[in-house]
Amino acid sequence: DLLTVCNLFKSLKQGLAVCNKVQRPVWSLSSSGVRLFSVKAQTAHLILDDGTKMKGLSFGHPQSTAGEVVFNTGLVGYPEALTDPSYRGQILILTYPMAGNYGVPNTKELDGLGLMKYIESEFIQVSGLLVQDYSHEYSHWNSVKSLSQWLQEEKIPALYGIDTRMLTKIVRDKGTILGKIEFEGDPVDFVDPNLRNLMAEISTKEIKVFGKGNPIKIVAVDCGIKHNIIRLLVKRGVELHLVPWDHDFSKMEYDGLFLSNGPGNPTLAQPLIANVRKVLASDRTEPVFGICMGNQLTALAVGANCYKLPMGNRGQNQPVVNVMNGQAFITAQNHGYAIDSSTLPEGWKPMFVNANDETNEGIVHETKPIFTAQFHPEAKGGPTDTEFLFDAFISLIKRGKGTTIASVMPKVPLPPERLKVSKILVLGSGGLSIGQAGEFDYSGSQAIKALKEENLKTVLMNPNIASVQTNEVGTKQADTVYFLPVTPDFVIDIIKAEKPDGILLSMGGQTALNCGVELHKRGILQEYGVKVLGTPITSIMATEDRQLFADKLVEINEKIAPSFAVETLEDAFVAAEKIGYPVMVRSAYALGGLGSGLCDNKEKLQEIAEKAFAMTNQILVEQSLLGWKEVEYEVVRDASDNCVTVCNMENFDPLGIHTGDSVVVAPSQTLSNEEYHMLRETAIKVVRHLGIVGECNIQYALHPTSLEYCIIEVNARLSRSSALASKATGYPLAFVAAKLALGIPLPDIKNAVSGKTTACFEPSLDYIVTKIPRWDLDRFHGTSREIGSSMKSVGEVMAIGRTFEESFQKALRMCHPSVEGFVPRLPMKKSWSEDIDLQKDLAVPSINRIYSLAKALHSGISVNEIYKLTAIDKWFLYKLKRIVEMEIELSKYTSKTIPDELFLKAKQDGFSDKQIGNCIGLNELETRELRMQKNILPQVKQIDTLAAEYPAITNYLYSTYHGLEHDLNFNDHGVMVLGCGPYHIGSSVEFDWCAVSSIRTLRHLQKKTVVVNHNPETVSTDFDECDRLYFEELSLERILDIYQQEGCTGSIISVGGQIPNNLAVPLSKCGVNILGTNPIQIDRAEDRSVFSAVLDELNINQAPWTAVNTLDDALSFGETVGYPCLLRPSYVLSGSAMNVAHGEEEMKRFLAEAARVSQEYPVVITKFIEGAREVEVDAVSKDGRVVAHAITEHVEDAGVHSGDATLILPAQTISQGAIEKVKIATKKISKAFEISGPFNVQFLVKGNDVMVIECNLRASR
Known part of the structure; x- marks a missing residue:
C-alpha cells in the first residue's frame, strides 16, 4: 500500500502545480482525505481555459469531462445541489471545504407523487465536482451510501485536494471560466454549455x-x-x-x-x-x-x-x-x-x-x-x-x-421610527466569573464603538478595571465611565445624575440583564423616561422565566422538552414523578448553567434543587434529553422584522454537558440540509414571536436518529456563544446588535469585512472553527473533574482550519502549551492513574475526556464501542481515529526515510513540527528544518464572511497547509504583538487590556501591527483593532512562520502574560527581534535561582533561599531554616505549583508537583516569613531607568497570592522608610536587568525591613 502511495507521489512530483498565481513550487497534492495508505487514489488534473492547472485525487467516476466552472457557497445541501437541473453542464466547486460528511440518502426512493424523495431531479446534473476535502467515512441516520459511491453510480467525475478558495477567487475575478477534469490518457476539449439549449x-x-x-x-x-x-x-x-x-x-x-x-x-x-x-x-x-x-x-x-x-x-x-x-x-x-x-x-x-x-x-x-x-x-x-x-x-x-x-403578500409591520435618544447608559458585566468572562468586554466595547459612530453620548457602568471598555480615553471609549457595581441601587444613582434617555442591557451578560429586569419591575425606567434599547424587557422576562418561556413556545406550536416550572422542593418531586427520572433541573435568571444538573433519582434532585433554590425562586424540572445532539444558532433581528441566522454551531459532546464546557464546531458538521434549515426556520419563528430586537442565541436538542428536536433555551442577549460566533464568522454581532437597538434596519448596515455588501446576510464559511474550553480545576484541590450541565471552564480557544483534523489539533495545542495535539497524554505531563478505567472515563464526561478518547483509540477500542459509551457522533470519532492512524504511520519512519507526501499529509492533519519530531526522532527545530528542506510551508488565508465570493478589505487571517497560494502579500513589515491565549487562572482580561493598549499605541505611532492570539473572548482578536490579525497558535512554530512570512521588524512579548514571556528566549534564538527587555534578562529573572543570586550581588534583602535538585537538599534546607517553607518553580504563572510546606510530608508532596511543572529549572525554596505585609510595584523602565511606577499594598498578610488579595493604592499602612527602600530596590533591579518595558516586583515588608519576593519582566495583573 505504501509503495502505491510513493509511486503516486513520484508521478505528482514530476508535475508540480502549474498555476499562474503561485510564486513558488507547491505540491498540488492536497491529500487531506487520503485514507491512510489503504486505498489507491487515482489522480487527475483540473485545467482552466486561462491556463491554470491543478492536480487532485479522484473520488468519483474516473472519466474526463468539461464544462463551465461555477461555485456554490452553501454550507449544507450537496445532494440537493448536485441534482439541481440549473447546474446542467457545469463543473461545481463547493466552497465549504469538507464534503460527504453526512453521506447520501436513498436516491431511488420516491415520495407519494412519484418524485425523488430526497433529491431534486432523477439524476445528478453537474458535469463534475471539485472539493477541498472528502470524508471517506460518513455518519447520518438517513444515509445509505457515501457521496463517492453515488458519484460513481452515476458516472460523475469528482476531485478532492483542490485549493477551492483559490479556484473560487479565479472564477470571481475572471467571470465565466471554462474548465475540464482530465484523466491521463483521456483528453477532452473545453466545452461551453451556454452555447447549447440545456x-x-x-x-x-x-x-x-x-x-x-x-x-x-x-x-x-x-x-x-x-x-x-x-x-x-x-x-x-x-x-x-x-x-x-x-x-x-x-x-x-x-x-x-x-x-x-x-x-x-x-x-x-x-x-x-x-x-x-x-x-x-x-x-x-x-x-x-x-x-x-x-x-x-x-x-x-x-x-x-x-x-x-x-x-x-x-x-x-x-x-x-x-x-x-x-x-x-x-x-x-x-x-x-x-x-x-x-x-x-x-x-x-x-x-x-x-x-x-x-x-x-x-x-x-x-x-x-x-x-x-x-x-x-x-x-x-x-x-x-x-x-x-x-x-x-x-x-x-x-x-x-x-x-x-x-x-x-404577508403583512409587514410598519417600520418603527428610529429611536430618538442622545445619551445611552451601557451596563457592563462587572468582575469576571465562571460563565461571564471577557466576552462581555468584547461585546461592550463593540457596542460603545457603534453608538459613538452614531454620534451618541455614552455612559458606561462597569467596576472591572481590567477591561478594555473602561479605558478613560480614546475615540472608541465611552464618554463617561463609572467604576460602580452593576446593581439596581447604584444604577438608579447614575440615572439621576447623568439623565440618560436610553439604556442598553444586552451587552453585560446576566448581570446587566437581571439588573434591567429589576429596574423595570420597580418602575424606575418609566419614572425617569429611560428607553430600553433593543429587546423589550417583557421579551427578556419571557426568555428568562422558565414557565413564561414554555408558554410562549406553546403559542406557536414549538417543541420544548416536557417540563414544569416549580418554586418549592415538594413541587419539584411531584414534577419529576410525572415526567419520570432521569430529569434535568435548570434555574431561572442564572448564568453558566448555575444551579442546573442531571438527576437520576429523588436524592440527587433534592441535592441539586436545594442548591438552586438558594440562588433563585424558580427552577424548571424537565425531561432529560441526554445523548441528543446539541446545536446552537445565533440570530439577528431588527425592528422592521428582518431576520438572519449568522452562525450555527454543533457541540462535539452530546446534550448533558454545558455548551461552555463542550468542544464546539462551527458550522455544524453532521446536519443535513433538512435538519440545518428546519432548525434555522424554527429559530427565526421563535425570535420573531418573542419580539427580540438585536442579537440572541437559541439552543436545541436534536434527536440523533430522527428529525425530532426540542428547544432548550433562548438567551436574549450577547453571550459567550455570540462572541465565538462573531470571531468564527467575522460578523461583528455586538456592533450590529447595538445599531439595531437604535432602530436602524439591518439592510442599511454595511458588512465591515467586505466594505461593500450589506450586514443583512448569513456568512459563508470556507473553513471550520473548533472551540475547546480551558479548565483550571487542578488549582482547586478536591474538586470533581467531571463536567455536566453546570459550567466549570474559565476560558476557551478557537482554532481555524480547512479540515476538522487541522482545526481540532490546533485547538488542543492552543488550550495548553504542554499539549502536542490529539495524543494519549495528559496536559502538564501528568500521569494517568494506575487503576484507570477507560470505559468509565469515556462514559462519564470529565475535563480529560479528549485525552481519554486518544488513549482509547490508541488502545484499539473501536469507534462503535466509543460511540456507545459517549454518544459522540461517529463522524467526529472517525476523524479522531484518522489522527491516531497518522501518528502510528509516522512512527514507522525516521527523519531519513519519511516520505515527503506523508510529511505534508501530517501537516494537513494538524500535526505540529514537535509532534512529528516525536514520531521520527527529531526535536522541534530539527523537524522544522526538515520541513523547510521539503518546501512544505503553510499558506495564509483570509476570513472574509463570504467564502471568497467578494473581495475582502480586512486582514483577518489564519494559516493552513491546504492551499496553493496566500490570499495577500506581505509588504507591511509590521510590529508583532503576542496576545494572552485562553483565559485561565492567573491570565485573564487584564492581559487583553495590556495587548489592546499596546496595539493602539503602536497604531497611534503610525506603526503597522500584526497580532497573534486565539482567544475569541478578547478585544485584541477584533479584526479592526489591528492591521493584521492572525487567529493562530502562540507556539514557537507558528510565531516563527508568521514573523518570517510577514517580515516583521520586531515582536512585543511583554503584554500577553506568561505564554508569550516563556517564548522570549526560544524566539530570540531563532532570530526574532524581541522588542523591550532582552530575553537573556527575562530568562535570568524567571529562573528563580539565578534571580536570587543576582539579588544577593545587589545586596537586596530576600528571605533565606536555596535552589534544590533533590529531595534531600530540600529536607536539609527545611531543617536548617525551620518550617514553614515556600516552594517556587520557575517559568510559571500566578503561583502555579507554589505551596507552603509546614513539615517534611508536605515538603515531599509539594516538591514532586513543583518538579513536574518546571522540569528544566531547579525549584527554589525560601523561608516563609509569617506576619509580613506584601507590597507590589508595577513600573515601566527604559534602558534600565524607571520612568513610571505605582505602589500597591495588600490588605491581607503575605501568603495570599496577589491575584486573590485585596489591593489598595496608594499604600496605607507601610512606613515612608519602607516605601523608600522599596523604590531603591526597584531601581536597582531595573538597572541590573536593563529593563525596557513593563515589569512587576513583589516585596515583603515587616516594620522597616523590606525583602524581595519575585520580579516579572512583563506586564502583570
Missing part, C-alpha cells in the same frame, strides 16, 4: 400530471423544474400539469401559469419566449408566476434584455430586498444571467433587488397578476424564508380578478 436536454418530453383531482389547475412549463416546486404546489391544492419547454400552452385551460427554473442561456429558448409573449399580450387574466429562468423568460417576452453575470449568484445566503415594502430575505440562488431592469417596458417594475450587487431579483406587472422571482423560494437546499410566494400565487388564483399582488 433546457431542451432536461425538460420533460411529455405532459405529466401531479395531484390529479385537486381543485386548482396550474400549467407548469418544465425548463428544468426542481421536484420540491412540484411538491410545494401540490401541497397547496394544485393539480399540476407539467408541460415540455416548447409546448404551446397559450390555448390551454388553467387557473394559473407557472414558469420554472432551468439551466443555461434564456435567449436560446425562443419558442418558449414566443409562447409566454402570446399569453402576456393576450387578455387572459390568470395569474403568472416565474422562478429563476422563468423570471428571465418573462422579461425577454415583454421586450426587456438579459445579460450574463460576471460570476453568477450561486449559494444559500443571497440577501434580497422586496422593493414594495423594504423587507429583506435570505435566499437560495443558482443563476448566471440577470434582467437589465433599465430595459423593462412601461407597466413593469422591479419587485426584488439583490442587497449586495443590486442586480434584479424579480419583476412585477403594475396592474396584472404577474410576478417573478430570480431566487429559489422552494429552497432545497437553502433557507425557506420566501416560501410564502407560493401562498401568494395561490391566493391570487383563489381571489380572482382585481386582486393586487401587494394584497396577497
Whole structure:
C-alpha cells in the first residue's frame, strides 16, 4: 500500500502545480482525505481555459469531462445541489471545504407523487465536482451510501485536494471560466454549455400530471423544474400539469401559469419566449408566476434584455430586498444571467433587488397578476424564508380578478421610527466569573464603538478595571465611565445624575440583564423616561422565566422538552414523578448553567434543587434529553422584522454537558440540509414571536436518529456563544446588535469585512472553527473533574482550519502549551492513574475526556464501542481515529526515510513540527528544518464572511497547509504583538487590556501591527483593532512562520502574560527581534535561582533561599531554616505549583508537583516569613531607568497570592522608610536587568525591613 502511495507521489512530483498565481513550487497534492495508505487514489488534473492547472485525487467516476466552472457557497445541501437541473453542464466547486460528511440518502426512493424523495431531479446534473476535502467515512441516520459511491453510480467525475478558495477567487475575478477534469490518457476539449439549449436536454418530453383531482389547475412549463416546486404546489391544492419547454400552452385551460427554473442561456429558448409573449399580450387574466429562468423568460417576452453575470449568484445566503415594502430575505440562488431592469417596458417594475450587487431579483406587472422571482423560494437546499410566494400565487388564483399582488403578500409591520435618544447608559458585566468572562468586554466595547459612530453620548457602568471598555480615553471609549457595581441601587444613582434617555442591557451578560429586569419591575425606567434599547424587557422576562418561556413556545406550536416550572422542593418531586427520572433541573435568571444538573433519582434532585433554590425562586424540572445532539444558532433581528441566522454551531459532546464546557464546531458538521434549515426556520419563528430586537442565541436538542428536536433555551442577549460566533464568522454581532437597538434596519448596515455588501446576510464559511474550553480545576484541590450541565471552564480557544483534523489539533495545542495535539497524554505531563478505567472515563464526561478518547483509540477500542459509551457522533470519532492512524504511520519512519507526501499529509492533519519530531526522532527545530528542506510551508488565508465570493478589505487571517497560494502579500513589515491565549487562572482580561493598549499605541505611532492570539473572548482578536490579525497558535512554530512570512521588524512579548514571556528566549534564538527587555534578562529573572543570586550581588534583602535538585537538599534546607517553607518553580504563572510546606510530608508532596511543572529549572525554596505585609510595584523602565511606577499594598498578610488579595493604592499602612527602600530596590533591579518595558516586583515588608519576593519582566495583573 505504501509503495502505491510513493509511486503516486513520484508521478505528482514530476508535475508540480502549474498555476499562474503561485510564486513558488507547491505540491498540488492536497491529500487531506487520503485514507491512510489503504486505498489507491487515482489522480487527475483540473485545467482552466486561462491556463491554470491543478492536480487532485479522484473520488468519483474516473472519466474526463468539461464544462463551465461555477461555485456554490452553501454550507449544507450537496445532494440537493448536485441534482439541481440549473447546474446542467457545469463543473461545481463547493466552497465549504469538507464534503460527504453526512453521506447520501436513498436516491431511488420516491415520495407519494412519484418524485425523488430526497433529491431534486432523477439524476445528478453537474458535469463534475471539485472539493477541498472528502470524508471517506460518513455518519447520518438517513444515509445509505457515501457521496463517492453515488458519484460513481452515476458516472460523475469528482476531485478532492483542490485549493477551492483559490479556484473560487479565479472564477470571481475572471467571470465565466471554462474548465475540464482530465484523466491521463483521456483528453477532452473545453466545452461551453451556454452555447447549447440545456433546457431542451432536461425538460420533460411529455405532459405529466401531479395531484390529479385537486381543485386548482396550474400549467407548469418544465425548463428544468426542481421536484420540491412540484411538491410545494401540490401541497397547496394544485393539480399540476407539467408541460415540455416548447409546448404551446397559450390555448390551454388553467387557473394559473407557472414558469420554472432551468439551466443555461434564456435567449436560446425562443419558442418558449414566443409562447409566454402570446399569453402576456393576450387578455387572459390568470395569474403568472416565474422562478429563476422563468423570471428571465418573462422579461425577454415583454421586450426587456438579459445579460450574463460576471460570476453568477450561486449559494444559500443571497440577501434580497422586496422593493414594495423594504423587507429583506435570505435566499437560495443558482443563476448566471440577470434582467437589465433599465430595459423593462412601461407597466413593469422591479419587485426584488439583490442587497449586495443590486442586480434584479424579480419583476412585477403594475396592474396584472404577474410576478417573478430570480431566487429559489422552494429552497432545497437553502433557507425557506420566501416560501410564502407560493401562498401568494395561490391566493391570487383563489381571489380572482382585481386582486393586487401587494394584497396577497404577508403583512409587514410598519417600520418603527428610529429611536430618538442622545445619551445611552451601557451596563457592563462587572468582575469576571465562571460563565461571564471577557466576552462581555468584547461585546461592550463593540457596542460603545457603534453608538459613538452614531454620534451618541455614552455612559458606561462597569467596576472591572481590567477591561478594555473602561479605558478613560480614546475615540472608541465611552464618554463617561463609572467604576460602580452593576446593581439596581447604584444604577438608579447614575440615572439621576447623568439623565440618560436610553439604556442598553444586552451587552453585560446576566448581570446587566437581571439588573434591567429589576429596574423595570420597580418602575424606575418609566419614572425617569429611560428607553430600553433593543429587546423589550417583557421579551427578556419571557426568555428568562422558565414557565413564561414554555408558554410562549406553546403559542406557536414549538417543541420544548416536557417540563414544569416549580418554586418549592415538594413541587419539584411531584414534577419529576410525572415526567419520570432521569430529569434535568435548570434555574431561572442564572448564568453558566448555575444551579442546573442531571438527576437520576429523588436524592440527587433534592441535592441539586436545594442548591438552586438558594440562588433563585424558580427552577424548571424537565425531561432529560441526554445523548441528543446539541446545536446552537445565533440570530439577528431588527425592528422592521428582518431576520438572519449568522452562525450555527454543533457541540462535539452530546446534550448533558454545558455548551461552555463542550468542544464546539462551527458550522455544524453532521446536519443535513433538512435538519440545518428546519432548525434555522424554527429559530427565526421563535425570535420573531418573542419580539427580540438585536442579537440572541437559541439552543436545541436534536434527536440523533430522527428529525425530532426540542428547544432548550433562548438567551436574549450577547453571550459567550455570540462572541465565538462573531470571531468564527467575522460578523461583528455586538456592533450590529447595538445599531439595531437604535432602530436602524439591518439592510442599511454595511458588512465591515467586505466594505461593500450589506450586514443583512448569513456568512459563508470556507473553513471550520473548533472551540475547546480551558479548565483550571487542578488549582482547586478536591474538586470533581467531571463536567455536566453546570459550567466549570474559565476560558476557551478557537482554532481555524480547512479540515476538522487541522482545526481540532490546533485547538488542543492552543488550550495548553504542554499539549502536542490529539495524543494519549495528559496536559502538564501528568500521569494517568494506575487503576484507570477507560470505559468509565469515556462514559462519564470529565475535563480529560479528549485525552481519554486518544488513549482509547490508541488502545484499539473501536469507534462503535466509543460511540456507545459517549454518544459522540461517529463522524467526529472517525476523524479522531484518522489522527491516531497518522501518528502510528509516522512512527514507522525516521527523519531519513519519511516520505515527503506523508510529511505534508501530517501537516494537513494538524500535526505540529514537535509532534512529528516525536514520531521520527527529531526535536522541534530539527523537524522544522526538515520541513523547510521539503518546501512544505503553510499558506495564509483570509476570513472574509463570504467564502471568497467578494473581495475582502480586512486582514483577518489564519494559516493552513491546504492551499496553493496566500490570499495577500506581505509588504507591511509590521510590529508583532503576542496576545494572552485562553483565559485561565492567573491570565485573564487584564492581559487583553495590556495587548489592546499596546496595539493602539503602536497604531497611534503610525506603526503597522500584526497580532497573534486565539482567544475569541478578547478585544485584541477584533479584526479592526489591528492591521493584521492572525487567529493562530502562540507556539514557537507558528510565531516563527508568521514573523518570517510577514517580515516583521520586531515582536512585543511583554503584554500577553506568561505564554508569550516563556517564548522570549526560544524566539530570540531563532532570530526574532524581541522588542523591550532582552530575553537573556527575562530568562535570568524567571529562573528563580539565578534571580536570587543576582539579588544577593545587589545586596537586596530576600528571605533565606536555596535552589534544590533533590529531595534531600530540600529536607536539609527545611531543617536548617525551620518550617514553614515556600516552594517556587520557575517559568510559571500566578503561583502555579507554589505551596507552603509546614513539615517534611508536605515538603515531599509539594516538591514532586513543583518538579513536574518546571522540569528544566531547579525549584527554589525560601523561608516563609509569617506576619509580613506584601507590597507590589508595577513600573515601566527604559534602558534600565524607571520612568513610571505605582505602589500597591495588600490588605491581607503575605501568603495570599496577589491575584486573590485585596489591593489598595496608594499604600496605607507601610512606613515612608519602607516605601523608600522599596523604590531603591526597584531601581536597582531595573538597572541590573536593563529593563525596557513593563515589569512587576513583589516585596515583603515587616516594620522597616523590606525583602524581595519575585520580579516579572512583563506586564502583570
